[in-house]
Amino acid sequence: MREDSRFRQLQQAIDAQDIDALMLRLPENVLLATRYWVQLGGLGLVLIPRKGEGALLVPDYEEPEASERWDGPIRTFSLTLSGPPPSVAIESSLRQLAGQYGPLRKVGFEGGFESVAPPCHAAEPNAISASSQQLFRAALGTDHLVDCTEILEALRAKKTPDETEQLRVTNEIAMFGLEAFKELAEAGRTEAEIAALVEAAIQTKGHGYRGARTVRAYAQVWSGPDTSVGWWAFRSRARTVEQNDLVMIELATVADGYWSDHTRTVVAGRPTDRQRQAFAATKTAQDAAIRNCTAGATGGEVDAAARAAFSAAGFQQFPHHTGHGVGFRYHETRPMLVPDGKHRLVNGMILAVEPGLYEADFGGFRWEDDVLVTDSGGVRLADTKYGLD
Amino acid sequence: MREDSRFRQLQQAIDAQDIDALMLRLPENVLLATRYWVQLGGLGLVLIPRKGEGALLVPDYEEPEASERWDGPIRTFSLTLSGPPPSVAIESSLRQLAGQYGPLRKVGFEGGFESVAPPCHAAEPNAISASSQQLFRAALGTDHLVDCTEILEALRAKKTPDETEQLRVTNEIAMFGLEAFKELAEAGRTEAEIAALVEAAIQTKGHGYRGARTVRAYAQVWSGPDTSVGWWAFRSRARTVEQNDLVMIELATVADGYWSDHTRTVVAGRPTDRQRQAFAATKTAQDAAIRNCTAGATGGEVDAAARAAFSAAGFQQFPHHTGHGVGFRYHETRPMLVPDGKHRLVNGMILAVEPGLYEADFGGFRWEDDVLVTDSGGVRLADTKYGLD
Secondary structure, three states: OOOOOHHHHHHHHHHHOOOOEEEEOOHHHHHHHHOOOOOOOOOOEEEEEOOOOOEEEEEHHHHHHHHHHOOOOEEEEOOOOOOOOHHHHHHHHHHHHHOOOOOOOEEEEOOOOOEOOOOOOOOOOEOOOHHHHHHHHHHHOOOEEEEOHHHHHHHHHEOOHHHHHHHHHHHHHHHHHHHHHHHHOOOOOEHHHHHHHHHHHHHHHHOOHHHOOOEEEEEEEEEHHHHHHOOOOOOOOOOEOOOOOEEEEEEEEEEOOEEEEEEEEEEOOOOOHHHHHHHHHHHHHHHHHHHOOEOOOEHHHHHHHHHHHHHHOOOOOOOOOOEEEOOOOOOOOOOEEOOOOOOEOOOOEEEEEOOEEEEOOOEEEEOEEEEEOEOOOOEEOOOOOOOOO | OOOOOHHHHHHHHHHHOOOOEEEEOOHHHHHHHHOOOOOOOOOOEEEEEOOOOOEEEEEHHHHHHHHHHOOOOEEEEOOOOOOOOHHHHHHHHHHHHHOOOOOOOEEEEOOOOOEOOOOOOOOOOEOOOHHHHHHHHHHHOOOEEEEOHHHHHHHHHEOOHHHHHHHHHHHHHHHHHHHHHHHHOOOOOEHHHHHHHHHHHHHHHHOOHHHOOOEEEEEEEEEHHHHHHOOOOOOOOOOEOOOOOEEEEEEEEEEOOEEEEEEEEEEOOOOOHHHHHHHHHHHHHHHHHHHOOEOOOEHHHHHHHHHHHHHHOOOOOOOOOOEEEOOOOOOOOOOEEOOOOOOEOOOOEEEEEOOEEEEOOOEEEEOEEEEEOEOOOOEEOOOOOOOOO
């Protein structure tokens, strides 16, 4: 295992805080430590001791695939109807693993993850509840659990070259959907239908693309004058798109656990001059923000660049953030690109940059891409070739 | 508010345990108490005092829709870039609400939910982490939080007539997908494509169906001899279905927060005689299990009925449960239909019944429907009209 691997980074971080071991059970953090995206939430766990080797615990049938993704030790447990229930099988396996270390008095866990990324089987994500905490206490023989959310989120903000490449794959897969959106956003289709077919394009073309194993997309499409409130959460409706409507898509894509975040806005027909101006202002604002995504800049500086561009074009300010970290989840907690944001960008961060423009009775425009922070500004991981029409 | 409403049921349950108030923040339990499915996980909360009125807290823009779903009091908070951050806005709103009651010394919360159902925006579910617990302590002025998972899961197992009707809508919407599956499961398509198009059919036809507001589906398709391991979690692949392959779909559907669970197995071409026998045995086993879903039966009795049918047909036993509760989540914790299962069925429970048959080098067969428990056996909430071919 390389000394700059995530596993070693996590070991160094807990060692520095005098924590004996770190227990991971959220799919996004199991992915961080091992590159493996678990199928069913809760059935993949990682134990990271402060020194030496740890292990990934998975059901025996997942071992072949997990070993293709991670080069560290893997322990397995069996899930059979005649054997012990899963909770007992996992506890027994974890206790046996823990037994090979000295006493684990102070154990870190994912105590503060209020948002969680779904596993492969996305209909039923898992959380770290009292039940997981009881498991860790029992199997590791300690009453001292400490919340390591801060350690994890700080490390996650800066992606490794390998993770950046994984996120590039996700972004390229997302483009299948955004290109399909451009074709599908036409009068006569419902918002729900457009969203569903964008997701279908991504899942159909994404599986197998550059080795991607499991791909899923979450699209929301909004149309007409109501796009002016497209800055707060919106959901596809049964509304039929009318000729010359604005159509906006908000899109999450995940490939093997790595997430991207995109938005596009197009006109289902012929844009008006003012729509073209609004679109140009939005693109200019996004370009300005991305140009400012340099190592050393603060989130506030990137945000200010976007707002200055809108002001210069004569449009009002947008009521949401300019962007956020992305990758291990659809929205990561840092860095935030917000007014006066203090988070400082470093090379290797991946940011979703999404300035927008919203006017009642006119509509909303937002354009969002994921960029890699470099010394000379943000670099899009993928892009589409179209504009407003 | 009716005395048999879920809100009153929850009040009675916490009162009986001398708990002063219950805080709900998981979308599935906010739905339970109010019938409202929140858009973004964490931005909908319910405070239920042991006596009197409680309230649903949502962002101001969600108030119109929430009030169409719930007849109780609604409090709102604003999410603006110039105002306090969401966490502060929510805490302030919750503190103000709590102030209208006497001291809330002992407060129940969702401490043991290890699996969580996603909200409308399914890409980023929420959990009850240290952060929520800190919010409850601060806003309600107490250090005494007690885990009320058992209260919630016990109440959830038996659905109200209104919930049953909501689940019937979800099941009917799921049929759009299962009928599409029958057409799509043909040689030349990949598993991923079939799954994606089934999801698209459900989302396109589901939005607006009998008033459904937000619909999503999660399909997994598996094909060929590998269906013999389709009893543990599987995921759609880029594999192309070949002529005469078995094709199996596992399908979760959610409409406005109410979940269904289905499986179908068909042949992409012409079944062999032995495949027909296996299919007939599976259908017979499912019918036997459903006939035994009577009020008063145990989960073990239902499970035994399915296994006896397979034995009588000369097939081996399947290595998974016969079924489980379903509705507020894809899989609820009770009742479980397993060998020697002790959970006792009562009228109004909704169960996913899914016996299967798996043989190496031959394939897997599973057929799953959701049924309502009655005095005279289970009644399917919806059904398809096709068989194996």
